Amino acid sequence: MNRSFTSVALRVVLISTFCSSVFVSCRKDSKSGTDTTGGTGTTTTAVTDEDSLKYLMYHTMQVSYVDGGRSTTTSLPTYYWYSQVPTLDPVNSTYATADALLEVMKTYSKGTGTTALDRYSFLDRTGSLSSALQDGVSEVNKKISATGSLGMEVSYASDGNKTYLYILYADKNSPAGLQGLTRGDEITAINGDTAISYDGSTGAHTTKVVNAIYNSSSVTLKVTKGYTKAVNTYTVNAGTYNINPVLFDTLYTIGGQKTGYFVFYTFTSTINTKGAYTNTKTILDNLFGKFKSEGVTNLIVDLRYNGGGSVATAEYLDSAIAPASAASKAMYYYLYNDKLTANMNEAGLEASVNYPSNTGGLALSNVFFITSKNTASASELTLNNLKPYMSVKLVGDSTYGKPVGFITFTINKYDSTHTEKYLADLYAINFATQNANHVGGYYSGIAPDQQAYDYINVPWGNSNDNNLEYIFNYISNGSFARSAARIAAASTLNLRASIPTSIASPRFNGMVDYRLGKRLKN
Incomplete structure (x- = not known):
């Protein structure tokens, strides 16, 4: 599968570095931030790192990734909602920082209503997120x-x-x-x-x-x-460590049916920055190998605290869970802005991703996802992609609501001594996704089939977990309904329900496909 949309990221990394070199070494008009020397670089008036970052971020999103946004003949903006953003002066002092400029740009991302859809785009000024998601090494605080x-x-x-x-x-x-x-x-x-x-x-x-x-x-x-x-x-x-995205896994026999269960808290990539398979893939290979050897006919995937991550891992899970009937059929579709859509071949874009031909390692009657307001992006992509092909049930709470994704643009500059300097990684929404039935757009989240409480004093895998209790009932009886006796018994357990908004998660929320930068069409 050639997922070459984010392949433009590699080109932008290189071209933005050159563009920043020209921009920083040339005189900047104090009002518009334009190059007044024709790009000759003959003057040495420097601009700040923050102005360079604002300029390059804005032009990458709103003008074109070609030539770092300085091309006068090509218009290939990368921001999904670029057409709704008015012309802005990115280096105007109104915007104290690039982050402030980005927040203003996000307010124009309107759908059919008046509320901005983009509550996602951001700048990573440390670069640690990319390493965490791709190489599976914990982020540095x-x-x-x-x-x-x-x-x-x-x-x-x-x-x-x-x-x-x-x-x-x-x-x-x-x-x-x-x-x-x-x-x-x-x-x-x-x-x-x-x-x-x-x-x-x-x-x-x-x-x-x-x-x-x-x-x-x-x-x-x-x-x-x-x-x-x-x-x-x-x-x-505090310390760094190799991430293990599987917090817990076990097997149950429910009503004579083998059922696998695992808790997955982050979509660290199955492929690292060097193109090699990661520890995440090894862990998942072993897990699904165990489920297959045990002959599970139902699977429970606990994503209640999973804010997403690598698209490669979402595709892995979908391929491992989907039935053989999905093999070689559409897994999901990309939606881009109109300029990128019109130039898909030139930009190296693909319209869709298919299930691989070897899909169908498990023969499942049902797959259940435990979800919450923290279940986002790559997690939502995973469960949405399976719905056209099998019985998918959600238990818990509505998901976060993020049917859109990022490519990364690493923005660098050269200073007056021609030394390269990293400024930030730009994560601005570049595409939306839809499943094989063209269902997407779930900005308000995906509602569960059965509402359930998250009792966080109940350990992983315990049958007193309200989510598991409903799922076990469905596997046994074909219905989520609990018996009066079970409800009465639960009332004596001193269960303590999570207060979801009490402490916000500090972790990344989104989906990124880093592999595409290696598949650039020149």
Whole structure:
């Protein structure tokens, strides 16, 4: 499959570097930011890095990726909603930063209504996201002195009377995971401080928790373990680690039917920056090999905390889950802006991606996805692509709503000494997707077939998980309905439901296909 749309990223990396060299070495008109020397580079008046970034970002999105946006004969803007953005002066002092300019541009991304659709585009000024998604190495938090992170996420929960702080999950390979911290563990003190009850998303207690977990290089936690209720103290130091996207997996026999279950928290790529297979692919190969050898006829994919990532991994999962009847048929379609669509051959674009000919390794009666407001982008792409070919059921909450994707444009410049300098990676929406039935556009999210609570004091895979309980009922009885006895029994379990908006996830939310940069059509 030639997915060559984002292949223009490689060309932009190279051309934008040259363009920035010309732009920075030439005199800039103080009002318009245009080159007043005809591109000869004969003057040496420098502009700031931020002006260079604003200029290159705007022209890549709104004018053309060809010649870094300086071509007078080619019009190939890359922003999906470019035609709705008015002509702006990117280096005008009105925009203090490139981020501020991007926020203004996003407001023009209107659909049929008056609300802007683009709540996604952003600049990554560290470059760590690309490494994390492609090579599977944890991101570096530039807010702290140490590299890496603790490798876990937390959230508040409520039993209807009181709030509690819980670990949502921890990567098995992370500093937190290596100490055995996991979902269902309650945090009762942070650095000896017990004043950590929920006081609103911007409250003093909540802010203290966010800074300790996400913005510090070391933290000491007092924890009540979910399984044993044992109380232990852990000191966790931030570090880098090889991401393991599978948090938990197991097999069930339900009503005589073999059922596989796994929790997948990020779409790290199956192919790295050198084109080699990654640890993520090895992990998934082993997992699906086990499911196949066990003869599973139902599969549960838990994406409740998965904000997306690599399109390559979404395609892997779809190919592993879909029935043999989908082989060689359309998996999904790309939608681009009108200029790119009209020049698909020249830009190296493809209109669709097909399932491979060897699709159908599992013979499933149903696939169930556990979803939440945090289920986004590549996660939504995965489940949407399967709907035309098999029984797909969603349990949990509506998904985030992101039927669009990124290519990456690495923006560099040369300074006055001709030294190359990295400025940022641009993630601006470049395409939308639709499944084989041309269904897409789910900006408000995809609704579940069965609403369920996320009780975060229940460990992974436990039958008291409200989502699993509904799914088990469906596999056994063909209906999500729970018995009165089961409902009564659940009321005695002191279940604590997640407060989804209590602490925002710091992780990336989106879908990117990095491979396309290697398939540029010249």
